[in-house]
Amino acid sequence: SVQLEMKALWDEFNQLGTEMIVTKAGRRMFPTFQVKIFGMDPMADYMLLMDFVPVDDKRYRQVTPCLPCRARYAFHSSSWLVAGKADPATPGRVHYHPDSPAKGAQWMKQIVSFDKLKLTNNLLDDNGHIILNSMHRYQPRFHVVYVDPRKDSEKYAEENFKTFVFEETRFTAVTAYQNHRITQLKIASNPFAKGFRDCDPEDWPRNHRPGALPLMSAFARSRNPVSSPAHQ
């Protein structure tokens, strides 16, 4: 069995509609997809991998920008607009966890982190990154493959393969954030974005309770000198 790490954070993002940046060079996911694994054979070899499947066959587009606050995605609008049918998808790539293959004992003894996984919108990418269409929604999937030592292992491919899906990790691929609240939550929770915080650094994560409204202090005092406080 598999347990998603940082589920509370994923839930918080998911509630707002998670967005993940895609770039030509490849961008990591945040939150990072991390899991705890239980119940493997400690002595057997396993491959761990991820792939990304379209959630629907729709293409999305931003709503008319909310001019006074420059946020492209108005707070009072609860969902994206459907802009048409999804762009044709190339066959999806997979990302093998770089430690693969490894023994069950190794995988289980600590959290497995897919922090080397990068997302790109470059159809010609040759860095082995995951290629996604911007403005489309995706569902990350996690797969465990038992490395069968038997000679005719192909026959058992079905039973040696197990897939885990966490719906709270769904996201929209974007080249720039659409929902300002997603931006603020990323800034507040990703250590690498600390430079953009303007709230008390102690507020996160120490004083953060999962139930609480996230990051209003960060949002209220937007860094952008052009923007006015805006209507929420």
Added chain:
Amino acid sequence: SVQLEMKALWDEFNQLGTEMIVTKAGRRMFPTFQVKIFGMDPMADYMLLMDFVPVDDKRYRQVTPCLPCRARYAFHSSSWLVAGKADPATPGRVHYHPDSPAKGAQWMKQIVSFDKLKLTNNLLDDNGHIILNSMHRYQPRFHVVYVDPRKDSEKYAEENFKTFVFEETRFTAVTAYQNHRITQLKIASNPFAKGFRDCDPEDWPRNHRPGALPLMSAFARSRNPVSSPAHQ
């Protein structure tokens, strides 16, 4: 078979008498011990590890400092002084390459780097670092262990174990550099010490030929404002 990477650099250090810093928290080696491996069974599992054995049973001490230049180890002195018998050694630790165990194919497809290995002088270290006595000389050793799938694999321990020794990687463990030329060669060749260079950054490694006298430009203009050019 195994091939030492950066052999030219190792030779250059070895000619001066390589020194490696040991600290309480643990210090990486420079140069890093890196090898290319050939002739493994691509499908078999191997463990890769290193240990360090005393080169002799001597304890060393610095020569009287060369006062005008503050270097503790005079340039015209070609060797260390023997200060007595070696301190009692605790049973030596080993460092497993963190990718162990892995398939032969994985080990052979790229340079194997022991850049996570750290040296410490803290006898009570509980970070799994290699414990060495300062002012003693050591010989790094590289071991390859074939993971024998047979049930009675202990019986074959001898033949499943292979050791490689590169004499040019010998060094003296120190808490502070003794030979100023070693310091200068570290500064010139270790990217992390670039802040202490005062020669043209282009001089290294681009214009560096293995045969050339190393780093005279860096040495001539010592950073230390107290020191005078000194006698070499």
Added chain:
DNA sequence: TTCTTGTCACCTAGGTGTTAATAT
């Protein structure tokens, strides 16, 4: 108008020798 790209300041994370202070 909407979306994408490239550059940037600002971070995290951690590896250097230096230096002054301390220990032995």
Added chain:
DNA sequence: ATATTAACACCTAGGTGACAAGAA
């Protein structure tokens, strides 16, 4: 006198969103 320690400035390496400019 010699050896060790701890704090430090200065690097490498690379992950952030902001922003201005460009593309569609």
